[in-house]
Amino acid sequence: MSESTRIVWLDGRLWDASKVGLSLWNHSLHYGFGVFEGLRVYARPDGPHVFRLADHVRRLYRSAEHIGLEIPFDPETVTAAHAQVLAANGITEGYLRPIAYLGDGLAGLTDTGVPVHLAVLAWPWRPPATQPTGxxxxxxxxxxxxxxxxxxxxxxxxxxxxxxxxxxxxxxxxxxxxxxxxxxxxxxxxxxxxxxxxxxxxxxxxxxxxxxxxxxxxxxxxxxxxxxxxxxxxxxxxxxxxxxxxxxxxxxxxxxxxxxxxxxxxxxxxxxxxxxxxxxxxxxxxxxxxxxxxxxxxxxxx
Incomplete structure (x- = not known):
């Protein structure tokens, strides 16, 4: 884990990324059941801006609804989490990845009683250099x-x-x-x-x-x-x-x-x-x- 991405947001608070692990019994790991987004934060003269953050958060919830996954946090909390993880890592230009997934539980395809988690990750990102050909x-x-x-x-x-x-x-x-x-x-x-x-x-x-x-x-x-x-x-x-x-x-x-x-x-x-x-x-x-x-x-x- 690079020093610039040492902090992640998980289930309502910030965590040291090295302390967050994924169990081998994780339901989403086995069945691919989860939703995510990708967002960019841009360094601008008046401070960092996340481009169309509200639209990405709305699509995260729509995606969850499409597959029958209920996110246990309201959109306002999820929106604020992006700013928190950027500030905690000191990132002004980079990429954000919110992801909602299920926890431990491998009793077949049923997810009854399996907890839903939500994490927001961030890391530095800049577009690749322009090439003469596509x-x-x-x-x-x-x-x-x-x-x-x-x-x-x-x-x-x-x-x-x-x-x-x-x-x-x-x-x-x-x-x-x-x-x-x-x-x-x-x-x-x-x-x-x-x-x-x-x-x-x-x-x-x-x-x-x-x-x-x-x-x-x-x-x-x-x-x-x-x-x-x-x-x-x-x-x-x-x-x-x-x-x-x-x-x-x-x-x-x-x-x-x-x-x-x-x-x-x-x-x-x-x-x-x-x-x-x-x-x-x-x-x-x-x-x-x-x-x-x-x-x-x-x-x-x-």
């Missing part, structure tokens, strides 16, 4: 589960097994990440990021029903429309990605990340970020750092 993707044979089999709107721990398998396979093949298709064979997202494609002057993204509706995704859609770009959520066959003028990914950790190659197809000008990608990456960065935040998108001060 990342490489491969279309994975691993698919997202059907919405009838799993609540795709939930950011749940168990839902990332398919992503993990697809990511490891892509890395073994020499790619940076993988495109996951939905149950109908349409583009869903990558292993942990939403996907956008610029086609014939329009900005396209898979519908929210087939992927996790990311908060960064929603922000970028708003920024694009504000810039006069036509945005449409529609089904994307994987073959259409190769015909796109630009492709980029969005996530809390990666912000706006350009894609330079999909399988054997190099995008744009030798894989370099295109004009729409560059415009939205700059607009997003200005928004989260406060250098050009609009009042409706003002990050929440901690």
């Amino acid at each position: 990342i490489s993707l491969t279309v994975s044979p691993i698919r997202k589960p059907s919405g009838e089999a799993f609540p795709l709107q939930a950011k749940a721990t168990g839902s990332y097994l398919a992503s993990k398998i697809a990511y490891l396979r892509a890395r073994r093949l020499g790619f940076d990440d993988a495109v996951l298709l939905d149950a109908h064979g349409m583009v869903s997202e990558t292993t942990a990021q939403n996907l956008f494609a610029v086609v014939d002057g329009r900005l396209l993204t898979p519908p929210a029903e087939s992927c996790l509706p990311g908060i960064t995704r929603a922000t970028v859609i708003d920024l694009a429309r504000h810039a006069g770009i036509t945005v449409a959520a529609e089904e994307l066959p994987p073959g259409r990605l190769g015909d796109a003028d630009e492709v980029f990914l969005t996530s809390t950790a990666g912000e706006v990340r350009p894609v330079g190659r999909i399988d054997d197809h190099v995008l744009g000008d030798e894989g370099r970020p295109g004009p729409v990608t560059r415009l939205l990456a700059t607009a997003y960065r200005e928004l989260v750092t406060g250098s050009h935040a609009r009042p409706t998108e003002e990050p929440i001060h901690v």
Whole structure:
């Protein structure tokens, strides 16, 4: 455990991270039953700001409701916990990870009597250095589960097994990440990021029903429309990605990340970020750092 992440928030108070352990009888460890979030805190001239904290906390509760998990703390307490753990660790620019999970109890799939825990972790984080070309993707044979089999709107721990398998396979093949298709064979997202494609002057993204509706995704859609770009959520066959003028990914950790190659197809000008990608990456960065935040998108001060 690094010195900068020595303190975590767990079940209502701050703890020394080295004193917090996970039992081998932990229910969520065995069954993947839990929900979590990922948030960024940005150092700004007037102090650290967590971007869209309220939205992330709301989604944490929605995710828990989707899988039938009852969080034993109110949203106000959870919101305050983020500021507490940042202050305790002295982090002004970094990443936050609240996670709700079950404690000990392995009597089959029943969770009767098994306690629910909530933790908030934080660690330093800065975006990777800008590269001249975008990342490489491969279309994975691993698919997202059907919405009838799993609540795709939930950011749940168990839902990332398919992503993990697809990511490891892509890395073994020499790619940076993988495109996951939905149950109908349409583009869903990558292993942990939403996907956008610029086609014939329009900005396209898979519908929210087939992927996790990311908060960064929603922000970028708003920024694009504000810039006069036509945005449409529609089904994307994987073959259409190769015909796109630009492709980029969005996530809390990666912000706006350009894609330079999909399988054997190099995008744009030798894989370099295109004009729409560059415009939205700059607009997003200005928004989260406060250098050009609009009042409706003002990050929440901690």
